Amino acid sequence: MSTPVVRIENLVKRYKELLALDHFNLEINEGEVFGLLGPNGSGKTTTINCLLSLLSYDKGTIEIFGREMKPDSYELKRQIGVVMQNVAVFEELTVYENIDYFCGLYVKDKNLRRQYVQDAIDFVGLKDFTKFHPKKLSGGLLRRLNIACGIAHKPKLIILDEPTVAVDPQSRNKILEGIVKLNEEGATIIYTSHYMEEVEQICTRIAIMDKGRNIAIGTKEELKKMIKKSEIITIELVDLPETDLAAIRQLPHIYQADFTDHKLVILCNGGKHNLVRVLNYLQERELSVGHVYSELPTLNDVFLEITGKELRDM
Amino acid sequence: MTSIFKYSMLRLIRNKSNLFWILLFPILLGCMFKVAFSNIGKTESFQPIPVAIVCEDTKNADTFRTIADELGKEGKDQMLSVIYCEEEKALKLLEEKEIDGILYAGDTVKLTISANMGNARMNQSILKNFVEEYNVSTTIITDTLATHPEKLPALLKDITTHTEYCKEVSLSRTDADSYTQYFYNLIAMACLYTAMGGLFVAIENQANLSTLAARKNISPAKKQVTIIGELAATITFEFVLNLLAFLFLIFVLRVDMTARLPFALLAIFVSTMTGICLGFFLGSIGPKSEGGKIGMMFAIVMPCCFFSGLMMGNMRILVEQYAPFFNRINPAALMSDCFYSLATYDSMERYTRNILTLILLSFIFCLGGFLFTRRKKYASL
Missing domain, CATH: 3.40.50.300 (P-loop containing nucleotide triphosphate hydrolases)
Structure with a gap:
């Protein structure tokens, strides 16, 4: 070497x-x-x-x-x-x-x-x-x-x-x-x-x-693999009943889901087609969907998860 | 080294504040000195003494009138400015301070002066001595003519010949004006203030003081080589500016500092070098900020100039009386004394001693500066 x-x-x-x-x-x-x-x-x-x-x-x-x-x-x-x-x-x-x-x-x-x-x-x-x-x-x-x-x-x-x-x-x-x-x-x-x-x-x-x-x-790939989060899904909704939110939390590879200010933010830890799975559920429940975003984790997420604070805000 | 020298020179030449502080400042100060000291010279030049002469109708009065006319002739030897008039007018002129005295020419000459003449005391004394000498000489001539007329030619020769019983011998090479010392001090100050140039060489080579220095420090160029190149450029540049200021004093302001010109130029060069090395040393030690270092430099250079006599002409003599060693190590005093000894003494001993001391000080300052800056890592940047 x-x-x-x-x-x-x-x-x-x-x-x-x-x-x-x-x-x-x-x-x-x-x-x-x-x-x-x-x-x-x-x-x-x-x-x-x-x-x-x-x-x-x-x-x-x-x-x-x-x-x-x-x-x-x-x-x-x-x-x-x-x-x-x-x-x-x-x-x-x-x-x-x-x-x-x-x-x-x-x-x-x-x-x-x-x-x-x-x-x-x-x-x-x-x-x-x-x-x-x-x-x-x-x-x-x-x-x-x-x-x-x-x-x-x-x-x-x-x-x-x-x-x-x-x-x-x-x-x-x-x-x-x-x-x-x-x-x-x-x-x-x-x-x-x-x-x-x-x-x-x-x-x-x-x-x-x-x-x-x-x-x-x-x-950067190795660093991103170090953290739990592999995908962040954000969906705009008029409303989301508590029972539906609890059901979404039970979907595979989803470890966190929160609904605030008409936005549903879902964190996934691996898996494929997570976005499709969530959208299918919302369609079945006949819930109106606005804008939809899916993001991969950034180095800021890596920093956030390891240190508990934002890299960009320092 | 040549590249460092070349670009350091370019930077110095293009920095306009250098031109003001190093070249124009001493020139302006020199002009102010010249104006101030020119007036001193004028007040010291002799002006004819205004007198009124009141003549009586005697033979002696005619003789005195001839002598007074001779002394009142316009020219560089004119002693009296004579007005012939009646007594009444003469008294009026004296009262109005138009004249310094009234000479009554009769069988003898009498002098009347006013007690209230303040500034004309010197002229009154001259008139008094003149009248006394005239009367004594007249009496001697009259008596000799009456008793020993054959001795009259010898007597007249004696009286008309001015004999000096004391001979004035100058201990100096030239009769330099007393105020020329101020110009020596001015040149010394200009040379010592080049310390600012040396200070910036130090600052620009310490990574904890400037980013440029950090960039130089991480290069493979040895710090000593960089510093020597920059010091050499600074010395060359500031020597030329000091030289121009010196030539301005000599050729434009007509200050008599031309004694042994090549040695004077050497003194300017060595003094400039000492000033810059002093600045480099001060920049390498002390406070860890540019402002602090500049403050420290002024706190050292200003007293040096003060004790060399820049603000008070006789200060260096006072220091010589009470703390002579300080004059031996004060760069400003040594620089000023170089010019003074060149103008004053035949012997080169004192000049040589001053120059050698300045070279030694330059060496010590430079060495000290290098020791403080070489191969250095900093605790913080």
Whole structure:
């Protein structure tokens, strides 16, 4: 078995009284798009900062490409690209100069660097803005510049810390497509976010974090299998007698059914054709049906079931 | 390193607030000094003394009139501004303070002055001495003519020849104006305030203070290399601005600071370097916020400038009397003293000592800054 790109064992990090990382463990393999999902304050950015040797930690070991990560691990750092949560570019330099500056910290050869910078500009779609200063760019373009500065040197491991915060949907899609493309070109990606839709969309494996702990890890399918809920059915009804509600609760694979505000919400734990079975029952009882929805569980449902709180509301 | 230097220079050049604080601020302050000190110079220049001469009809009065006319001739040696009039008009002029005294020319010359002349006391004293000397000389000549007429030529030669019994010897290289010291202090202040540039180099390389620093810290570029590149760019840029301010003082404001110009330029370079290294050191230690660090820098730099004499010209002399060691380590005093010693002393010993001390301080500040920032992990970001 090949060495994991990232291995974190028993990582403990305290901010005075606050336990930010509580014996956190993680392994990320080559070629993965790994999502670190969790609400704000769950320890995602702290994990990344410890991983990059920016933050000191109280306990644990961190290895990247099989070697211990330290502040002077220059060879390891050469293979890592980071897109910070906050945009970190120089206001006085143009788009081209910013990318060239940060690429220059990794690549000494001027000709190679020129090529890399051009590739990065093409990759993020900033070709028409190379002579612009950052303050002239929109929020989305600024985020793209931030990404270009982080990946221009063609790293093997790319860490993106909430790169789509405060970005319009068009730019967000462009960024997500870019991340997938980087992965296809061979980079291993670590992607932190509290937007579960993004994580579901691009990540091949996901770790869900809460209070500095890794509470669940796996592919999105594996994570969803961890919970009881497999389908959520919502049906609008004018009225539903208590006896009918009790009868619906007795149908196969239904473990919860509630009727409030003219809405019948049914939770199923597996099985097939649950929606058809419920609709057949309602038809037999000649109950008028309005809108009908059937949803599969989301990562938010996974988080909700494991922690008892909503991921999106954090 | 060259890339870091190049882009640091570009950033400094494009930051307009740099131009104001480093270049325009000392120039504006220099202009204010010039205006203030020009007035001091004007009040010190000699103005002819306005006098009224009331002549009696005597031979001696005619002689005195000839001498008074000579002393009242317009030119740079003009001593008197003479009005010939009757006594009544002369008294009126004296009362109205139009003149500083009345000279009555008869057999002897007599002086009348007003007791209520306030600002004209100096002129009154000059007139009194002049009248006394004239009367004594006239008496000696008259007596000699009567008793030893053969000695008259020798006597006249003696009287007309001014003999100095004391010789004034300048201990300094030049007769620099006393207020030039303020301009030395101004240049020293400008150099020391470049500490702000060094402070920002430190801030932009500490991951717990800026995201940009965090981005630099996670790159494989060694922190020392990045910092040296940025410090070199800052020193170069701020040296050029300080040089421009210095040249403005010399060539536009005509402040006499041209003594040993190459050494003065070296002093500006070394002083700029020390200022920036001081800022880098202060930025590497102390409070964990940009505002706190800037506050600490001002809290250190301002007193240094004060004790070097920027606000009070004789402050450095007072410090030399009561705490001489502080003058040996105060960067502002050392910088100011570099220019002062270049202008004042033939020997280069004091200048060299100051320059070497500044270089040593730069080294210590730089080393301290590196020790505080190298290979550092932060407790929080």
